[in-house]
Amino acid sequence: MELRQLITFRTVASTLNFSRAAEVLNYVPSNVTMQIKALEEELGVRLFDRLGKQLVITTAGKRFLTHIQSALDKLDEARDVVHDNENLSGTLTISANEVLCAYRLPAVFRLFRSRHPGVRLIFRSVPNQQLKQTLFDGTADVVFMLDESILSTGLNVEPLIEETYHLFVSPDHHLAKQTVLQLDDFHREVFLVNEKGCTYRTMFDRSFERKGIDSITYLEFHNAEAIKQCAITGIGIAFLPEITVEAEVERGELVALPWQVPDLHVYTQMLWHKDKWLSPIILSFIEVAREVIVENKTV
Numbered sequence: 001m002e003l004r005q006l007i008t009f010r011t012v013a014s015t016l017n018f019s020r021a022a023e024v025l026n027y028v029p030s031n032v033t034m035q036i037k038a039l040e041e042e043l044g045v046r047l048f049d050r051l052g053k054q055l056v057i058t059t060a061g062k063r064f065l066t067h068i069q070s071a072l073d074k075l076d077e078a079r080d081v082v083h084d085n086e087n088l089s090g091t092l093t094i095s096a097n098e099v100l101c102a103y104r105l106p107a108v109f110r111l112f113r114s115r116h117p118g119v120r121l122i123f124r125s126v127p128n129q130q131l132k133q134t135l136f137d138g139t140a141d142v143v144f145m146l147d148e149s150i151l152s153t154g155l156n157v158e159p160l161i162e163e164t165y166h167l168f169v170s171p172d173h174h175l176a177k178q179t180v181l182q183l184d185d186f187h188r189e190v191f192l193v194n195e196k197g198c199t200y201r202t203m204f205d206r207s208f209e210r211k212g213i214d215s216i217t218y219l220e221f222h223n224a225e226a227i228k229q230c231a232i233t234g235i236g237i238a239f240l241p242e243i244t245v246e247a248e249v250e251r252g253e254l255v256a257l258p259w260q261v262p263d264l265h266v267y268t269q270m271l272w273h274k275d276k277w278l279s280p281i282i283l284s285f286i287e288v289a290r291e292v293i294v295e296n297k298t299v
Contacts, residue, residue: 006068013061015124016055024091024120024122069138091119095134096123096126099146101125109121116281143272148266149265152271156272159267163243168240173234189237190218203263
């Protein structure tokens with residue numbers, strides 16, 4: 001069992017794609033495939049299932065990854081002891097949902113890369129409800145979540161900023177000119193929202209069910225961009241974080257309705273495993289995230 005095989009295994013487990021892992025490691029795809037095959041033969045188990053075009057880590061692979069991650073963390077720790085921490089190198093894996101990926105993290109990545117160009121940064125977009133599990137599986141070092149305040153015995157959770165949510169419509173929508181809205185105004189309206197399972201969608205549903213509003217039609221989408229475009233064309237009322245529509249509001253393509261969704265407290269939160277060794281790379285990234293998101297530094 002070679003060190004390079006373990007690093008390759010961890011990278012494939014993170015990307016779930018042989019070609020993408022090859023790009024990250026600067027290998028040809030066949031080299032990655034051969035290393036994983038050799039590792040599976042030595043262990044006598046299958047680490048990944050190939051389900052058509054999709055690669056899925058097996059139960060044995062998940063167990064192996066937990067121990068391998070710990071061993072590689074220790075190796076990184078040993079390297080950092082004997083190297084100059086000002087010239088960091090290594091790999092950092094970050095996960096978040098698509099909203100944070102598009103609107104909060106690019107500035108964080110840009111500043112981090114400018115300070116530590118020798119660090120290989122891997123990002124994976126993961127649905128909100130699966131993010132915490134990536135920390136327990138060891139497939140991510142740090143994750144960012146949009147959620148209510150999170151309490152966890154196994155994870156460190158740091159709220160960075162509270163996100164403001166509004167209802168948005170096109171300027172031509174019949175509710176756009178009203179300065180005051182009543183509950184009855186929303187009867188028979190079309191709401192453009194995320195799919196069920198999303199935290200803030202659940203809170204949105206809860207607030208309207210509590211008010212007893214019925215005759216509402218929902219159109220569900222996978223991402224914020226689709227919701228925005230449908231709202232711009234006048235299809236319905238979009239429920240979105242303010243950060244996702246700043247450009248459209250500035251251009252006059254969308255306007256916010258004078259309505260506050262009650263009891264909605266959603267934060268961008270940064271999480272990492274309590275038992276994970278925080279290498280200088282991870283510590284530096286955490287500090288950059290605080291600097292950019294909390295202090296709203298322009299980079």
